[in-house]
Amino acid sequence: MGRWWILIGLVTYVNAQPSCKIYGTSKTIVSCKPGDSDYVLVRGLISDNNTTTKIILRGCRITNVEYESFENLPALKHLDLSQNSIRFLQLGTLDEALAVMHLNLSFNMLSQFPLGLFDQKTKLTTLDLTGNKIVSFELGIFDPLRRLKSLYLSSNSLVGKDLNPYLFDQNPNLSILDFSRNDMSQSPDNLLHALYNLETLNLDRTLLNVVPKFATSSNLKSLKHLILSTNQIKRIDDPTVFINLDSLKVLDLSKNNLDFIHENTFKTLRNLVGIILRSNQITTLPETLFQNVPKLINIELSDNQLETITVASFKGTSLKNLNLSDNKIKFLPKNFCLELQNIDVTLAKLYFLPNPWECACMNELVNEIKNMNILYDGDDFDGEHQVCVVRDKFICDRTL
Numbered sequence: 353m354g355r356w357w358i359l360i361g362l363v364t365y366v367n368a369q370p371s372c373k374i375y376g377t378s379k380t381i382v383s384c385k386p387g388d389s390d391y392v393l394v395r396g397l398i399s400d401n402n403t404t405t406k407i408i409l410r411g412c413r414i415t416n417v418e419y420e421s422f423e424n425l426p427a428l429k430h431l432d433l434s435q436n437s438i439r440f441l442q443l444g445t446l447d448e449a450l451a452v453m454h455l456n457l458s459f460n461m462l463s464q465f466p467l468g469l470f471d472q473k474t475k476l477t478t479l480d481l482t483g484n485k486i487v488s489f490e491l492g493i494f495d496p497l498r499r500l501k502s503l504y505l506s507s508n509s510l511v512g513k514d515l516n517p518y519l520f521d522q523n524p525n526l527s528i529l530d531f532s533r534n535d536m537s538q539s540p541d542n543l544l545h546a547l548y549n550l551e552t553l554n555l556d557r558t559l560l561n562v563v564p565k566f567a568t569s570s571n572l573k574s575l576k577h578l579i580l581s582t583n584q585i586k587r588i589d590d591p592t593v594f595i596n597l598d599s600l601k602v603l604d605l606s607k608n609n610l611d612f613i614h615e616n617t618f619k620t621l622r623n624l625v626g627i628i629l630r631s632n633q634i635t636t637l638p639e640t641l642f643q644n645v646p647k648l649i650n651i652e653l654s655d656n657q658l659e660t661i662t663v664a665s666f667k668g669t670s671l672k673n674l675n676l677s678d679n680k681i682k683f684l685p686k687n688f689c690l691e692l693q694n695i696d697v698t699l700a701k702l703y704f705l706p707n708p709w710e711c712a713c714m715n716e717l718v719n720e721i722k723n724m725n726i727l728y729d730g731d732d733f734d735g736e737h738q739v740c741v742v743r744d745k746f747i748c749d750r751t752l
C-alpha cells in the first residue's frame with residue numbers, strides 16, 4: 353500500500369505542468385511558465401490549435417519531449433524551447449508543426465541529434481543551438497534545412513577539426529553562422545566551401561592562433577562581419593589573408609595577442625567601415641596600414657601599447673571615430689585634428705583617455721578638439737581623475 357502511495361506521489365510530482373497563457377493582439381501567442389518540478393512535454397499542453405503562431409516554453413523545466421507534442425499546429429512559426437534540460441530529441445519528435453521558421457533550442461543539454469531529426473523542418477530559417485553540449489554533427493543533419501539563414505552554435509563542445517566540410521552543402525542561403533566559444537582551431541580549410549551568401553561569421557573565443565583559412569576562402573565574397581576576437585592570434589604576416597573578402601565591412605580582431613600586422617593586410621578591403629583592434633599588444637603601426645582603405649570610418653585601437661600615431665596613417669580613409677584609449681600616448685602630432693582635416697579627414701569623435709599624457713600636450717589637443725567641435729571622452733575631466741602628467745614645462749615636448 354505504502355509503495356503505491358509513493359508511486360502516485362512521484363507521478364504527480366513529475367507531471368506538475370507549466371501553466372500557459374495566451375498573448376498578443378490576435379491571441380495567437382502562447383507563453384508558458386514552469387510548474388514546480390521537472391516536466392516531460394506531451395500532447396495537450398500546447399498542441400492542437402489552428403491559430404497559434406508562437407509558443408514560448410522558455411525555462412519550463414522540460415527534460416524530454418514526447419511524440420506528438422506539437423501535433424496540429426499548422427500556423428506555428430516560432431517555437432522557443434530554450435533554457436530547459438532537454439538531453440535528447442528522439443527521431444520524429446519534431447515532425448509536426450511544418451510551418452515553423454524559428455526554432456530555439458538554446459541552453460539545453462543536447463549533445464547529439466539523430467540523423468533525420470530536422471527532416472520535416474524545411475521552412476526553418478533560424479536555428480539556435482547555443483549553450484548545449486554538442487560535440488559534433490552527423491553529415492546530412494542540416495540537409496533538409498534549405499532555407500536556413502541563421503545558425504547559432506555558440507558555447508558548445510564542437511571541435512572544428514572533426515567537422516565534416518560537407519555539413520553545410522545543402523544550406524546555400526546561410527547568412528549568419530556563429531561558432532563562438534567552441535574549439536575551431538585546425539578546422540578543415542574547406543569547412544565553409546558551400547556557402548556563397550554568408551554575411552556574418554562569429555569566431556570569438558575559438559582557440560585560434562592564426563586567421564583560419566576556412567574563414568577567408570574565395571567563396572566568402574559576401575561576408576560583411578568577421579569576428580575573430582578573444583583568440584591567440586599574434587601576427588598577421590600574409591598581406592593577402594583577407595583578399596577574398598570583397599564585402600567585408602567590420603573586422604573584429606580585439607582581444608588577441610597581435611603585435612605585428614603586415615602593412616598591406618587591409619589594402620584590398622574596399623568596403624571596410626570598421627576595424628576593431630582593441631586589447632592587443634600593438635606598439636607601433638605601420639604608417640600605411642590604414643591608408644587608402646576608402647570607406648574606413650571607425651578605428652578602435654584602445655588598450656594597446658601605442659606611444660603615438662601619425663597624421664599620415666589615416667590618409668585616404670573616411671575616418672570619423674578614433675579610439676586611442678588606454679595606450680602609452682604622451683602626445684599626438686602638433687595640430688593633430690587640423691592636420692587630419694588638411695588631408696580630408698574630419699574627426700567626429702576622438703577618445704584619448706586614459707593615457708600617460710603630458711599635460712601641456714593634452715591641453716593643446718583638448719583646445720583643438722573643443723574648437724573643432726569634436727566629441728571626446730570628457731567624463732574623466734571631472735577634477736577627480738588625474739588625466740595627465742605635469743612635466744616641468746608649459747610647452748609640449750614631442751621627443752619620445
Ligand SMILES: *[C@@H]1O[C@H](CO)[C@@H](O)[C@H](O)[C@H]1NC(C)=O
Pocket residue numbers: 374379382401402403404
Ligand atoms: C486555440 O484556438 C482558439 C481559436 O480556435 C482560441 O480561442 C484558443 O484560445 C486557443 N487556445 C490556445 C491555448 O492557444
Ligand SMILES: *[C@@H]1O[C@H](CO)[C@@H](O)[C@H](O)[C@H]1NC(C)=O
Pocket residue numbers: 400401402
Ligand atoms: C483545425 O483545422 C482543421 C482543418 O481545417 C479542422 O478539421 C479542425 O477541426 C480544426 N481544429 C480546431 C481545434 O479548430
Ligand SMILES: *[C@@H]1O[C@H](CO)[C@@H](O)[C@H](O)[C@H]1NC(C)=O
Pocket residue numbers: 410432434435456458459478480504
Ligand atoms: C533563443 O533564446 C534565448 C533565451 O533563452 C535568447 O537569448 C536568444 O536570443 C534566442 N535566439 C534567437 C535566435 O532569437
Ligand SMILES: *[C@@H]1O[C@H](CO)[C@@H](O)[C@H](O)[C@H]1NC(C)=O
Pocket residue numbers: 498499524525
Ligand atoms: C535563397 O535566397 C534567395 C534570395 O533571397 C531566394 O530567391 C531563394 O529562393 C533562396 N533559396 C532557398 C533554397 O530558400
Ligand SMILES: *[C@@H]1O[C@H](CO)[C@@H](O)[C@H](O)[C@H]1NC(C)=O
Pocket residue numbers: 630654655675676677678703
Ligand atoms: C574606447 O575604448 C575604451 C577602452 O576599450 C572603451 O571603454 C570605450 O567605450 C571606447 N569608446 C568607444 C566610443 O568605443
